[in-house]
Amino acid sequence: MAWEKEIDELARRTELSQRMGGAEKLKRHRDAGKLPVRERIAALVDDGSFREVGGLAGTGSYDESGELTDFTPSNLIMGRARIEGRPAVVMGDDFTVRGGANDGAVGDKMIVAEQMAHDLRIPLVRLVDGTGGGGSVKNIELKGHTLLPRLKSWPYIARNLATVPVVGLGLGSVAGLGAARVSASHYSVMVKDTAQLFVAGPPVVARTGQTIDKNDLGGSQIHTRNGVVDDEAESEADAFARARRFLSYLPSSIFELPPRAEAGRHAAENQQALRNAIPENTRSVYKIRTIVETLVDAGSFMEIGRHWGKAIAAGLARIDGWPVVIVASDPYHYGGAWDRQTAEKYMHMVDLAEQFHLPVVNLVDVPGFRIGLDAEKEGVMRAGVRALTAIAQSTVPWCTIIIRKAFGVAGGGHQNADRFNFRYAWPSAQWGSLPIEGGLEVAYKAEIEASSDPEATRARIEKRVRGLTSPYRSAEAFVVEDIIDPAETRAALVEFAHIAAPLRQAGPARFGYRP
Template sequence: MSWQPEIDELEMRKRLAEQMGGPEKLQRQHDAGRLNARERIAALADPGSFHELGQIAGFAQYDASGQVAAFQPSNFLFGRARIDGRPVVLTADDFTVRGGAADAAIHRKLVEAEKLASEYRLPLIRLIEGTGGGGSVKTLESMGHTYVPELPGWETMVDNLSAVPVVALGLGPVAGLGAGRMVMSHYSLLVDGLSQMFVAGPPVVAAIGEKRTKEELGGASIHAGNGAVDDIAASEAHAFALLRSFLSYLPSNVHELAERVPSGDDPNRREEGLIEAIPRNLRQLYKIRPIVEAVVDQGSFFEIGRNWGRAVVTGFARLDGWPVAVIASDPMTLGGLWSADTARKVERFVDLAETFHLPVVHLVDNPGFMIGRKAEEEATIRWGSRALTAIYQATVPWVAVILRKAYGMAGSAHANTSRFRWRMAWPSGDWGSLPIEGGLEAAYKSDLEKADDPAARLAEIKGRLDKVRSPLRTAERFGIEEIIDPRETRAHLCEFANLAQRALSPGRRSFGYRP
């Protein structure tokens, strides 16, 4: 006697699972402009590569003869897959089954997905769309009891942040535990107009007297602007493309190093426009992104967190094919001053580079920390000191290029100067404990008061000090290691990227990554 009857029942149960929430719920998902969980997996994974685990897990009802009368599949799907040939663990929430509520997911599936990524050192992808952890209040009545909250598998989620790349895409409304799973990642995004994220959704918030739409409460622009997520995608297809780009710069786990790819870009390429990229007028602003794009491999810059902490630009790029982490001051926002959120952005990004062994390229134009009442209320010095601590704890190779300003405590965050100072400056470099302009009149107050023509006297003093502040004077005393022609910056950085590989060691860093 064969086992064909059991195989037939297995296939029947698979068909039931593939029906997901049923035709009506699937149609509602499409009417909202969103793919369903299985369509998302098919769109993201390499064709034919997804191998689902626990496909027939769910909640069945049986008739008197013991046959399946009804079946509600688990709304958490996971399995092994490949993305651009790289093995990953791929998970997806099914919103068509009870709105993605976690109590319909079977918690052990989520835990096993995290464990698979951890033990086999695989990147973990979360496609998130769900209403939270415990379902509705009705669930408690059907259970007949309540429970003390706990988070199954959270300890593995914490550990994974220090071991493998974790990416979370919010592809619809995300609340409660789903929001927690979103931010427990190295890279996260929401789809503009389709995705929102909140600790609790509008119906719950209304109970405390605040009436908001989903967009007003937790739209993509809100969370990309406050740093809760890293990016905004224009569509689900765009979200999948951003995910692929992010992963392409990282190793599959911390026990490996990121791979070099052929760049086809001459490492000695000169960008003639860089000789005049920095205005001579210190008050005149300039755009930093064209400078970044000019010195890295063409088309390789992948910006992360564009909409928050905007006084710095952060992202991945390649130099002569090698992946690097880029931090660049942006004088177009606050003149490049570090606010509290800018410091938090730097801290998190440096930790990301350290976790996955990416050399850091820092393009510096930092006039200092923000000052004033608002800066004090935001505890700027606290967050600035944390960013400095992250920089001083980092062990990855680090190169600093001072483009213009480096002032005060924040200016010292250009590098950990207790290490070898792979550091250079453009001729536009301008540094010190504070800008000369800010203290000039106070320092020479008595001289100016005695002068017949204070304005002329002030101009004379300024002229003398302008000669003193020349970066060439600093280099004369080896206070800066190198002054370079801006047009040669790429060649210097490519040499750094190549030699940096000799200083990289795979493995876990000394302390864990925090989201």
């Protein structure tokens, strides 16, 4: 057979590339509770769909006659596959080869993977388990010189954030550029207990005088609470399922529109229950997620970032099959008031909606920005201004349901005031420049203090003013367009979703995505 020798050599090199770090290191990897990278890819993508690119890249050893004697494969595996039937690019670090550090042309492969996703206009999933191209101290001896950090891959990473859906999964101890690659995504996940993320790991940190375990330094219990990473998975299988589900709501790129689900277009919950969802006592809390799950298609709400920015419950859902972004106030955290993290999370969700042409459904119960010394120290106003700017820049359709409070500057940011948006209020709604409770002592201070019975005077003034705060008074003045029976909200959202669908326009957003 012609080229028999060359074909045999190809088969041999292919076999060598498949062995990864070898049996001993693979066993150690499994004993740590982690899947080898090739099994990770197989578990993520549709069966048999992965087509590797650059599988022969690595470092070969040769004898004096130029014959290959040994081969260390690249510790970055990448290629094309299908996820839920749609094309995607997948790249994964192989920790069993030099801990996933820069080796065997991994830097070039990383750039090609990013290019491939961008130019083919298909999603990118990064399985990160190592420094991911940042190099290691041992590289200095191997190369004979040190490298000046250039971040050659970062322009491609930034460009992809503005073009295709990007998912970052932290599956082991990731530091430096590897940590950045997890966070530089539209959706990021860490596996609880087996994944850690840090600027520098414990050995480097120890030089500063801090001796700390890797999980205490950078475990998911830290980074899914501070917003560096969106969500925490119980296992690798859970992380892969989350990635697949996230991508199902999004188009393959900004040049397409989000797909409508073919099945499951009904709401499972009793809509009449919404009439009792909001307590009469304005200081009482309620479960916002129950309200969201009642309104959206059954089982379609995928919450993102539950453990950070907790004054809103946010994520993706479907209304009669149409994908939407959900932002919903959660009174269990500061009564729904925006702290810095909440404002940042709000902006994150608005940017996601704008980038991938997703209408926004906003359930509002916002007493304003968080107040007090801690709020001022954390710089809530700067973060709040950034979120309000993102809302003002938004062009996708919005539907706002004011379910209880909408006060102050934060309450005013419930939609873009410069364009038409759907807006409804429940009978439980109340709004103003500030809550009555906080404003009476200022506005009527002299009258209250001059009274012989300040408490009775205050109560009398509050009753009089509250009589003017009814949402029906506002509706008479057309301050709010419509007040609806909460049980009719689902029908209003279905109408919104159908009207919004043809208004969505594929193409680049007016501004790049802000990770």
